[in-house]
Amino acid sequence: MDILIQQVVSGLATGGIYASLALALVMIYQATDVVNFAQGELAMFATYICWSLINAGLPYWVAFLSTLAIAFVGGVVIERVVIRPVENAPILSIVMVTLGLLVICNSVAGWIWTYLQKPFPSPFSANPIKVGNVVFGAHDLGEIEVTMLVLLCIYLFFRFTPLGLAMRAAAHNPVSSRLVGIRVGWMLALGWGLAAVFGAVAGMMVAPVLTLEPNLMGGVQIYAFAAATLGGFTSPGGAVLGGFIVGVVENLVGTYVSFIGTELKFTVALAMIIVVLLVRPTGLFGTTVVKRV
């Protein structure tokens, strides 16, 4: 029984990692209607910036907040400068540009900071918390809390602020939005900026566990995609839940289904997502977009 609980706890911790980046992916999809393949790499880059600031002597939280500010500006600038020229191109051309960003970020990070992995500090206690025989990592708990906090912010932002509504409208129907006076271009830039901020949070939460290196987010992003797909790309809450489900299911499959074992556990997790998609083609909590013919 202990092992089951421990595996679930560990799955939730890992799922929290997936969820944090999945939130950024969902954010940018909501705000711009684009899947950003560079999201993970931008998060990695932001984490390196935070690392450099801490190394330059700044206290953790100062560096953390400065990084968020830098990430926001960076996101906005990238949208205005890099994405803008292909704004009206087919969606796959925009995806190509994000792929270009992915490889550039990865390569440039390795070039600036080398590929040697670096320890990254955690703002939470290093001592694990024991309840009976089950161990909770203090950082894992803290990370899940932060992810929940980000989720709450996104929810409140899109639901209740005029800006959030304007952003959704701009992404969903740019032409009509323009007619009602929404500055669509800036809404998209804002979406990139906010997604970059959430990505940076994810990076700084993930790096203490995985240690910082240019490929920090490569694997995480794959799982984050799976999480967002499972939960639904239009639902931030769904994406977070998707992250937790993927984390837990993968652990349990690896542990208890002996003929699969650890060698195929990821494959099984993927197969399960596809099965879920067959029942609910837009993810567990996604909404189907109704199109007029």
Add this chain to the structure above:
Amino acid sequence: MRRSLQLLALALALGMAAVATVPAGAQTVVGVTPTEIKIGNTNPYSGPASAYGTIGKTIAAYFKKVNDEGGINGRKITFITYDDAYTPPKTVEMVRKLVEQDQVAALFQTLGTPTNTAIHKYVNQQKVPHLFVATGATKWDDPKNFPWTMGFQPNYQTEGRVYAAYILKNIPDAKIGILYQNDDYGKDYVKGMEDGLGAAASKLIVLKQSHEVTDPTIDSQIINLKNSGANVFFNVTIPKFAVQAIRKAHDIGWKPTHFLNNVSSSYASVLKPAGVEASRGLITALYTKVVTDPQWKNDKGFQDWVAFMKKYYPEGSLEDDSNFFGYSAAILMAHVIKQCGSDLSRENIMRQAENLKGVELPFLLPGIKVDTSPTDHAPIQQERLAKFNGEYWELFGELFDAFRKN
């Protein structure tokens, strides 16, 4: 009359010899001119394995140093290195470019097991020296079938056997749990361990857990290993996962005798991030000096390397063992070229590479030397066990020599 006949015969013989040797010689000496020798290499400079690319960059920097100092026997080394992104098809393309288009004299330190496997047959058909490949697989030491290929570092299977021998001797009630990366590298280590344990293997190994290189975490596997009741942990992971494994085992209160594979013996990228407390007591097998280890601070070879790095590769990290590795490999290659003298034909390069006796390299632990012969294509075969004492790897026990089969 007889004298003149003799002279004539001598002149004829000389002439024939000249005719016979000149074109033949000109034909076989590929990639060599009186002023240069071309050496080819592939490394991952892009893609997920680009962390290894620093080895290629160090080698290029070292050959620049050699050239700055006048080259070898009057020849400059032209080092041509291409990016293969660690994908076999690209390696095939790049190596063909090196051999057929650039016409290199030899290939050196091509990196990776699947990538080298892809070109193994080709380079042997083409009879191109394929020297000191940067991978720990066992198959490179097979001079009968692949006479043109030669390994470099001790292979993973040997290292697995080193740990097995230690366990059999010192841990009588061993219950072994293994975590390994699900590829040739991980499986080679596991095979070495199983072979070393012999008939007892199936009884002693209580659980094997694998992980993919793309997995973000390995927490789940560590929990299962702890739960299996294992008191010995054989950790076959690359640095990224080694850090997590050490830390997670510590966090959940699992305290096995922890054998960490040599691949992750770096202080800067593994032990320090994992935490010195959690790392205390780890056992590994070393053949090299770990660069951040204080016991080598005044070592001549280490200091030379630091001076070299500062001058020729300042952007490279002084904490990265790969840079010491590449530097030492390049020194060995330069040694082979020097030993070739004026005959830089591919045959002679191979002959000299097969004739290395007791060569010392700066990164090798004291007592470990490079030895090769026509039947032995594994240059470095000795290792020593070491335990992390909270500050550095403390060597213990005697030199383990794979060639002597203990």
Add this chain to the structure above:
Amino acid sequence: MSIARLPRVAGLLALLLAACALPLMLSNFRLFQFSQVYIYAIAILGLNMLTGYNGQFSLGHGAFYAIGAYVSAIMMDRWNISYGWTIPVAGVLCLIVGFLFGLPALRLEGLYLALATFSLALAVPQILKYFEHWTGGSQGIVLSKPNAPFGLPLNPDQWLYFVTLSVLVLLFWLGANLLRGRVGRAIVAIRDNHIAAEAMGVNTALYKSLVFGVSAAYTGVAGALSACVIAYVAPDSFNVFLSVTLLIGSVIGGLASISGAVFGALFIQFVPNWAQDISKAAPWAIFGVFLIGFMYLMPFGIAGAIRLLWIRATRSRVQQKERSVVPSQAHTTT
């Protein structure tokens, strides 16, 4: 044949002649590179059918490429079957696998389909390693390059060049006939408006799964050819970047374009090499700049740009027939 098509046919014949003449001029290494270009072109044409013409996104075509390569490799290695037979077998097998995968994929659209196929690309290397007995595990399978038959005076590289070229010509001819005929119009109609297409009597479900199957078959044949040309298969050869690379080739070359497949193949074969010639320190960064630059200059791909230029050049002459300046492109439902 109508008179209007004559210059086009003549141009294609000239290109084909030039391609046949290449072995006389180029080294074996260059021929090997061009064989790879042809192989990529076949795979990209397969992806183009699905993504460009039919509007189904796939991020998982590397999986079909891998299946094709392994089918060919296992048949050659295990049963000593001649490579010539393994190529159609790989194609048929991928046709079946693709068709079967296409059935459930019917329910998925846009992004969700892309990610479902992406899982396929992620799972295949793991599955290949799992069935070690057949696939050689992570060590892969080492093969021998086939020699030219009938005592033809060609070395293996020249021979394989002609083999890949012939398969390319055959598959492009078949593909062009398929896409330009009635079936092709149905396929495109489904992309542009599947409900309207259905109302017009097109069996969308059947067509969509069929396109998936044919697309997978093309990519599988390309994979089988690559096993012959590289003479080695291993899970590391078919990682997720292969799927992404094929998609890059498809978009850069020009979606919904047959000639685009060749341009895309040239891009993914040669641009990474140029990138590393420019910088060893960060070759990927250079590649990324190339990629973004191409998209800025040619948002509809190379074939799209050429079409646009052609339309502009001929517009003055055929003013009365002026059509839309923007070439037809894949819509998106995401």
